[in-house]
Amino acid sequence: MYKILKLKKGREKSVMNKHPWIFSGALQEKYHYTNGEIVELQTFDNTIAGYGFFSPKSQISCRMFDFADKPVELFDYNYFKKKITNAYYLRKKLINFENTNCFRLIHAEGDFFPGLIIDIYNDTAVIQVLIKGVELIIDFIKQSLIELDIKRICIKNPESNDIENVSIPFSFIYGEETDEITVLENNIQCHVNLRSGQKTGFFLDQRDNRQLVRELAKDKSVLNAFSYTGGFSVYAAKGNAKEVVSVDISKDATEMTTKNILLNSEEKNSFVIKADCFNYLREMPENHFDVIILDPPAFVKSAKNIQAGARGYKEINLQAMKKICKNGLLFTFSCSQHITPDLFQKIVFGAAADSGRNIRIIRHLSQGMDHPINIYHPEGEYLKGLLLYVE
């Protein structure tokens, strides 16, 4: 038997639509249950609406992981293991394991498992625990991964998470410790630094977009702005680009880019520059690059700074549009959750209008298929991109 949260009358619509977030304002009272415990959600007339993880300090008081309409006695190991094996079967359908051994196994709400990210790097699983409820069942998760023949399990949480009070430091909870591993993505090799890398170590979400760059880079001068591990750069080089310039502000990132270029023997015509991309884009010559990739970090971290972030996106896009060669291809992205696809397109539209160039959208881009978006949780569509043709 689980403790009960009750919805206010009239607040059941979003739950009926299977949106997994229950905001504190939708509940009848302030509940004082333990952080992370599993609770049963009921509507005002005592109908069961499902089960979720309770968060006493967050505005999202409960994150639903099951919309059962009948009482469930116990969510046990087998229950959570099934979520993980189901996610694995889906990845097996989507990813060619012969040329790719890194992928996202659990994409939080996108795999009906709020608060949990699991990325697989060859035989190693890297877990991000985003809420206390997931921390409380970490042994179930670990055991499920071992059954999938994972040899090492590492926990790498975001640096601070006071609201959820998630406390596990960077650590290996299974298998031999290692900081670096090499993975294969579309037959391209990549070093991933688990300890010092951003997020879980590598941006798996850009796999398909990197592949598209490879297909379009032949004989082109390519600029990869905000290069991080240099994934786009190596793909462009593998696609026989004439020249690939990678720019990142971080020394670690530029070193990583160089390492990955060497690992794939693509150092010829590759240049790695440590610089602020805002300055680089402003100062770079006109009519030099045929292909530009803009994949910056999330400029908008909270709803409060949407405007400032939007100015950042507009500025880099405007510079790229002004400078790119005639008939150039611009890949432009935003991974800010608070910027909707619509808003992103509006910002890019603003830059296009100011640039005075003729610009067409060739393709809408998004995160890879191993980052599914729960249709009832559109917030899961965080990576937005446009491939633009600039005349």
Ligand code: SAH
């Ligand atoms: N395109 C990368 C991911 C980029 S992550 C990939 O496919 O893996 C964002 C990167 O932007 C980080 O490496 C960070 O160091 C870099 N960065 C942040 N602000 C920057 C700035 N003003 N100029 C250049 N690089 C910046």
